[in-house]
Amino acid sequence: MSQDLGIVDGLAQLSFLVQGALAKRAAVHDLSMTQVRLLGVLRDRRPGVNQLAALLELDKSSITGLVDRASARGLVTRVPSERDRRAVEVVLTDRGRALAEEVERDFGADVAVLVGGLTDPEQRRLSALASRVIETSQA
Amino acid sequence: MSQDLGIVDGLAQLSFLVQGALAKRAAVHDLSMTQVRLLGVLRDRRPGVNQLAALLELDKSSITGLVDRASARGLVTRVPSERDRRAVEVVLTDRGRALAEEVERDFGADVAVLVGGLTDPEQRRLSALASRVIETSQA
DNA sequence: TCAATTAGTTTGTGACACCAACTAATGTAG
């Protein structure tokens, strides 16, 4: 049964599965993948526009519209920086935080289903291997 | 060191890593993620527009422009169906196939680097686990 | 045979990506 796809196709297809699940959960709340990443990144940071551009690997001009739309929905706000009158800090609102947490919960349920065919030890092994790969990439 | 992120964050972050690598390799050739998926899907199929929409989970009206642009670059062609004069078959050209293979090779190199921190048996285990998850999702 | 269905395109709207050019504030060299 379990036709091994090889590491390249396996990881590629798995990534499409996972991203697809996340995108669908996000779409329920009219969030694009980029919006999800924005909310995710803001959970533990209050970056300026330029830092945000670096974090999301986008052009800074793309950030303006992204934050505009999220801000129009009350998910984030622009707080003027104290030390630099040119700069702003982009900050998650309570509403934005709540929405991020909701999407995260829903997505977690999807992942549970996805890996439901694996035994608990296998799930732990997969989690550990994924973590190792991520860790490597950060070095 | 190896802080386990848990299965949810682990798979999510891994999927962003993998998709990011693929997107960058594709961007070198001015291919969007959707174009890559189009080329990938056409490797072993010659679907009509509606089937393509189902495969890519897009609206059929989105397919028209997608195929238009790929066709303008000589990557795919529209072949009129023999049996149904309304229908077309979207087919990969030699150029499209060559490009798809090139992107696949480049991306394969990225994956090799990504999992380079794992031993060979670990890589096989990861590949097997990924394959199992994918297989489950197809049932 | 003729109404309903199906295949695909067109039109219009919006999100989102880029680049280049811009304003305003900050930094720094002389």
Place this chain on the structure above:
DNA sequence: CTACATTAGTTGGTGTCACAAACTAATTGA
């Protein structure tokens, strides 16, 4: 203490890509 360069962020222009609704043309079926 200016004057110039740099930095933060926005604006405007272009193109891709997604959707929905309306359309044309061919096919099906009652």
